[in-house]
Amino acid sequence: MQKTMNKDLQQCAKECLDCFQICSETFYQYCLVQGGEHTEPKHFKLMQDCINICRTSAEFLLRGSDNHKATCRACAEICQKCADDCARFNDPQMKACADACRKCAEMCKQMSQ
Amino acid sequence: MQKTMNKDLQQCAKECLDCFQICSETFYQYCLVQGGEHTEPKHFKLMQDCINICRTSAEFLLRGSDNHKATCRACAEICQKCADDCARFNDPQMKACADACRKCAEMCKQMSQ
Amino acid sequence: MQKTMNKDLQQCAKECLDCFQICSETFYQYCLVQGGEHTEPKHFKLMQDCINICRTSAEFLLRGSDNHKATCRACAEICQKCADDCARFNDPQMKACADACRKCAEMCKQMSQ
Amino acid sequence: MQKTMNKDLQQCAKECLDCFQICSETFYQYCLVQGGEHTEPKHFKLMQDCINICRTSAEFLLRGSDNHKATCRACAEICQKCADDCARFNDPQMKACADACRKCAEMCKQMSQ
Numbered sequence: 526m527q528k529t530m531n532k533d534l535q536q537c538a539k540e541c542l543d544c545f546q547i548c549s550e551t552f553y554q555y556c557l558v559q560g561g562e563h564t565e566p567k568h569f570k571l572m573q574d575c576i577n578i579c580r581t582s583a584e585f586l587l588r589g590s591d592n593h594k595a596t597c598r599a600c601a602e603i604c605q606k607c608a609d610d611c612a613r614f615n616d617p618q619m620k621a622c623a624d625a626c627r628k629c630a631e632m633c634k635q636m637s638q
Numbered sequence: 639m640q641k642t643m644n645k646d647l648q649q650c651a652k653e654c655l656d657c658f659q660i661c662s663e664t665f666y667q668y669c670l671v672q673g674g675e676h677t678e679p680k681h682f683k684l685m686q687d688c689i690n691i692c693r694t695s696a697e698f699l700l701r702g703s704d705n706h707k708a709t710c711r712a713c714a715e716i717c718q719k720c721a722d723d724c725a726r727f728n729d730p731q732m733k734a735c736a737d738a739c740r741k742c743a744e745m746c747k748q749m750s751q
Numbered sequence: 752m753q754k755t756m757n758k759d760l761q762q763c764a765k766e767c768l769d770c771f772q773i774c775s776e777t778f779y780q781y782c783l784v785q786g787g788e789h790t791e792p793k794h795f796k797l798m799q800d801c802i803n804i805c806r807t808s809a810e811f812l813l814r815g816s817d818n819h820k821a822t823c824r825a826c827a828e829i830c831q832k833c834a835d836d837c838a839r840f841n842d843p844q845m846k847a848c849a850d851a852c853r854k855c856a857e858m859c860k861q862m863s864q
Numbered sequence: 865m866q867k868t869m870n871k872d873l874q875q876c877a878k879e880c881l882d883c884f885q886i887c888s889e890t891f892y893q894y895c896l897v898q899g900g901e902h903t904e905p906k907h908f909k910l911m912q913d914c915i916n917i918c919r920t921s922a923e924f925l926l927r928g929s930d931n932h933k934a935t936c937r938a939c940a941e942i943c944q945k946c947a948d949d950c951a952r953f954n955d956p957q958m959k960a961c962a963d964a965c966r967k968c969a970e971m972c973k974q975m976s977q
Contacts, residue, residue, distance in 0.1 A: 592687045
């Protein structure tokens with residue numbers, strides 16, 4: 526991308542899109558196959574929230590929006606909850622998901638300040 | 639909708655979708671035709687931000703998400719800015735848009751507390 | 752909205768947003784509470800597809816996009832499948848959902864031609 | 865991602881997200897700065913359509929949706945138009961954008977069959 530593009534915004538957008546991607550794949554192609562506690566409504570809705578806010582946060586960042594702090598703040602809060610919830614599970618797929626959520630939460634927290 | 643559906647969430651979702659709708663129509667089918675200051679990058683990006691966060695806020699509310707406060711907070715902040723920016727213009731279409739933004743900002747502010 | 756706004760586009764956007772809204776509420780606040788066959792992966796993913804394409808189709812229509820036929824075509828196809836799937840259930844909430852899907856499918860089919 | 869994840873869906877989702885990302889950055893952080901024909905309504909709305917359908921197509925693919933053919937078909941059609949429109953410009957940023965659109969159009973066309 527051209528020089529005018531802010532590197533921090535771009536890096537944070539990347540973390541949001543990575544988290545969006547791994548949470549989407551994990552939920553629809555892993556949790557739904559596993560069933561049981563992987564599809565409990567509470568976990569379920571939190572994963573949806575995470576996918577939703579990561580997409581939105583990325584959209585604000587890619588737009589170079591002046592309001593990205595507001596969406597990064599919401600994203601950091603929700604991704605952190607999702608990271609904690611995914612870390613409860615004892616399998617590599619959920620761990621990978623928790624890692625992506627945690628990375629995204631940290632970068633968004635920084636960008637919201 | 640069935641009785642279990644929270645009326646406040648539903649009303650707030652309606653305000654967000656109304657704002658989403660009028661801002662989208664106004665921007666793409668009115669501002670783009672007017673040109674000039676109606677399409678200045680600053681106004682332009684704020685309208686996009688408003689459309690974007692209203693959609694996301696509605697998605698959280700329709701899901702009955704525990705995290706709707708975080709997205710309502712961001713939505714209230716951005717809609718208020720957009721309302722102020724649209725109110726600068728002296729035409730009925732922008733006034734209608736400003737009104738929808740203001741109503742949405744107020745309801746989202748309440749729901750974020 | 753101002754005179755330049757096409758009434759058919761506007762009406763179709765309304766059907767898409769109505770379907771988006773009732774499918775979101777029904778899925779997250781009714782199906783998830785009912786469990787059982789209301790949350791089977793196949794039904795589940797179809798509801799998500801319907802919510803997703805209705806939102807996108809509405810976005811194209813509200814933009815007055817030249818490409819709305821392509822998204823209306825996809826929307827008509829997916830909403831019809833979702834209507835049929837929801838009609839299998841014997842309860843008023845799912846019937847209401849099936850009705851909204853069918854109305855949206857019909858209007859989108861018309862608009863795609 | 866786990867073995868059950870279809871590699872073609874995953875690769876196509878990647879092309880859609882790449883196109884979504886470069887079109888968003890290019891439009892908001894390059895075209896808006898350039899002005900002139902870079903922000904003409906026709907070009908403008910086509911870029912928005914492309915960003916919009918790429919996001920939606922990626923969402924269907926990441927969900928492993930049975931209906932991804934319908935959205936890939938729409939995505940292929942719109943990305944091809946956007947590629948042609950971006951290729952008219954004589955600058956490296958728009959060329960990069962056209963390339964991403966063309967790659968996405970080709971992969972989506974394949975996946976829609």
